[in-house]
Amino acid sequence: MADPVAEAMSRHPTPEGLVYQYGTAGFRTKSEVLDSVMARCGLIAALRSRALKGKWVGVMITASHNPPEDNGVKIVEPMGNMLQEEWEILATAISNKQTPEEVSQYYQEIAEKYRIDLSSPARAVVARDTRASGARLLAAFLDGLTKGAGAEVKDYGFLTTPQLHYMVRCLNTEGTPDAYGTPTEKGYYEKFGAAFKNALRGKKPSGSLTVDCANGVGGPKLAELIKHLPPKEEALEIFVVNDNVIKPESLNVECGADFVKTNQRAPPSSKAGPGDRCCSLDGDADRVVYYFKDSNNMFHLLDGDRIATLVASFLGDLVRQSGLADKVTIGVVQTAYANGAATEYVEKTLKLKVDCTPTGVKYLHHAAEKLDVGVYFEANGHGTVIFSPDTLDTIAKYEPRSPGQKDALDVLRAVIDLINQAVGDALSDFLLVEVVLAHKSWGAQEWLSTYTDLPxxxxxxxxxxxxxxxxxxxxxxxxxxxxxxxxxxxxxxxxxxxxxxxxxxxxxxxxxxxxxxxxxxxxxxxxxxxxxxxxxxxxx
Ligand code: G16
Missing domain, CATH: 3.30.310.50 (Alpha-D-phosphohexomutase, C-terminal domain)
Incomplete structure (x- = not known):
């Protein structure tokens, strides 16, 4: 009898002499050597879904901050988290099998080990960034997923990585008390657009914001999001720059969050004047860093550490003003890249606990899950805030005892909706920063002066x-x-x-x-x- 797995794999042979590794954010390397990995990820996604009783798993085809000629793939768990480490090992192992028959045999072995019924339903959602190699790699992935493993697929076309995480979480929570939102692009824009308006509560951020989209998928998606935000006269004026997705070879080149953070300077194309607030996304819009030039034309970076400290202090204020201080504790999770001054500021000035984990969203997210409110950011701009289910419940049920408490509580509840709790999301993160600055009546200079970074x-x-x-x-x-x-x-x-x-x-x-x-x-x-x-x- 024909073996559909081996047949599908025979169309995507393994290049000789290469060893693949599921790394910090999935497989990532030169795009021309990724076809076999993509097809095998189709098998792994199907197996993971079947192991989870047919829940939707997500697959994002992106190499994020890497150069345009790279690409990659990462698998997302049903609640929008990163793939479980045990399964990363399986993905690495299957990607390094040589012949189609060996792959097929390993596929069967995984099924046996996890008691997976290979005839049960399997579902995956897939999306990609704007890299030129994306279409070819998508085809290889679909071959493994549908023809090889017989899974169902929902292809969202182009999305930012956090949008893909959002879709996965929405699809798996639809119709439950934890329903996260409508699993469409429109649903995403409406949810975050409305939350931004609610969280501002009539406050207006000072000045405008220029967003550098790294010539990646964030550009067109931000253009859509802006249509769902309150008009600029009432809220925020946003200028979108570096949004050229027609020229994929310009992706992350001399622009984007990684360029700005690593070089500690604005993209050479920047026309921002002194005091103008700017931020840069990366190629798949899951990181954001802020920066501005002062009146002496000196560049100042406000990176992930700054976003974490700003957000943690704001949430701390809201929790105290709501009367929830004895019920909800806030913690901050960082990596070794956090500036020593940021760590000291969180511990000594904000008086919050700091955890340090290895690099990689999965580690930070995991540590943040142990806290009531976990603010996690990598210095490179990757991060979000997560609230434990008990904390969400406490905040939802709490009865304010004064108009002041009610005001703070309303803002806190709106801010929770504005935060993409599935994963760090550059679009929702910058809206959150703008809300905090608006409430504090701060510009970038005031934000900068909270502490001084060590060079x-x-x-x-x-x-x-x-x-x-x-x-x-x-x-x-x-x-x-x-x-x-x-x-x-x-x-x-x-x-x-x-x-x-x-x-x-x-x-x-x-x-x-x-x-x-x-x-x-x-x-x-x-x-x-x-x-x-x-x-x-x-x-x-
Ligand atoms: C990915 C990960 C981040 C990590 C970054 C760099 O980001 O999601 O957690 O900080 O890679 O990792 P490394 O130092 O191991 O190369 P992105 O934005 O590229 O997906």
Whole structure:
């Protein structure tokens, strides 16, 4: 009898000599070597859905901040979370099987291990960003999913990554008490547009906002969202720039959140004047960073750490003003990339607990889930806020005891609706920032003056094999190669307020080096010295 799995896989042979790894955000590499991985992800998505009794799982075809010639794929759990780690291992293993028969056999083995009935329904929703390779990779994925594994599919075409997460959560909660929204693009714009209006409660953010869309899918989607926001006279004037999706080779090039964060400067195309508030999204619109030039034309970055501190302090105020302070606690989750000054500000000024996790939304989200209100942001602008079910219930049922408490409670409830709790979402995140600034009557300068960042530098080092760099302590210390951490520590000792670490990227073929110190010169020096140590260890 014909084996549909093996047949489908034979149309997408594995390139020789490559090893694939489900990394920080799924599989990510040069697009021309991804077809076999896509087809196998079709099988994994079908198996995962069947293991979850036919719930919708999500599949996003994107390489987010990576260069235009890369692409990638990540699988999303039914509530919009990242794929369970146990299944990441299965996805890695099936992607490295060589022949169609081996893939088919492994597919059967997974089914047996998890007692999956292969004739039961399986459902997946898929979307992609605007990369040129997306259509070809989608076809390979669909081949594995539908012809190979016999699953049902809903193809949303182009979406931002957070929109895809939103659709998955909506589809799985439709008709239940946890219904998250209408699983359509229009439903998404209406939900977040209405929440923005409610959360503003008549307050108007000062000035305008210029949004750099990295020439990615965020551009057209933001244009749609704007149609559902209150008119600019009443709320916010938004200028959309770098929204050229007709030229996919311009994606993330000299623009976008990763460019701004790494280079600590505005995109060269920026025409913003002093004091103009700007923000940059990344290629699939799941990260956002803010910035502005002051009256001396000096550039100032307001990154993920700043968004976390701004939002955490605002939520803290609302919880206190509502009278909920003894019922709801707020915590902040960061990674090693968080600026030391941000961590100190959260702990000492906001008096909130800080957790540190390895890089990757899945780790931060998981840590935030343990809190009543978990504010999690990576310094690169990736993050959101999640509220535990009990906390949502407490806030929904709480009876205010004064008009002041009622006002604060109304804002708190509206803000909850404005936050995409499925995953960090650049569009909903920047609307949230604007709401907070409007309520505080702040511009970017006031936001900046809450604390002073330690000067820092982020570098990328290309090495022969980045897998030899192994870390511990939430990626803050290297355990391999032997002796390297000791050499890094010695360099750190030489500068004031020094801190530095190196870790292998899970999305790019490089080792990332982060350094901070009391002065710009010391931070740059430290980063350069640690990068040299990494380079030497990587070529030893
Ligand atoms: C992805 C992950 C983020 C992570 C980033 C860089 O972001 O979702 O959690 O911070 O990669 O990861 P790494 O340092 O391991 O390369 P994105 O926006 O590229 O999807």
């Amino acid at each position: 820092n530098r982020l570098l990328k080092v290309i090495v022969a094999d980045r897998k030899i760099f192994q870390t511990t302590d939430a990626e803050r210390k290297l355990v391999k190669p032997d002796g390297l951490q000791k050499s890094i520590d010695a360099e750190v000792q030489k500068v004031r307020q020094g801190r530095s670490f190196a870790r292998a990227s899970g999305t790019e073929d490089a080792v990332r080096v982060y350094a901070e110190a009391a002065t710009r010169g010391e931070a740059d020096d430290l980063a350069r010295k640690v990068a040299e140590l990494v380079k030497a260890a990587g070529s030893a």
